[in-house]
Amino acid sequence: MKAVVILALASLSPFAFAEEANAGAAQSSAVEQYTYDMKLDIAHVISTTDVSDKCGVVPARMTYEDSQGQRHTIQYQVWGNGCSGG
Numbered sequence: 001m002k003a004v005v006i007l008a009l010a011s012l013s014p015f016a017f018a019e020e021a022n023a024g025a026a027q028s029s030a031v032e033q034y035t036y037d038m039k040l041d042i043a044h045v046i047s048t049t050d051v052s053d054k055c056g057v058v059p060a061r062m063t064y065e066d067s068q069g070q071r072h073t074i075q076y077q078v079w080g081n082g083c084s085g086g
Helices: 002-028
Strands: 029-031 045-047 055-065 071-081
Touching: none
Parallel strands: 029 071
Antiparallel strands: 045 055, 055 071
């Protein structure tokens, strides 16, 4: 009987992983384009794009949580730090 329960649970686990991946993809797909008139409520920055090896104006993203615990991602333009002076 234990083997049947384990087999049933093992067959359902790929569906659980697929559902988690779809939920994560849906959450990360909502990227807002930043504009100067936006009022941002940033309580905690989770991640930002690394632009240390980019030169010139490049797109970057910041993912953050607001004061209500909601996760947001915004895209904006930034000057990369990878330009050499010589």
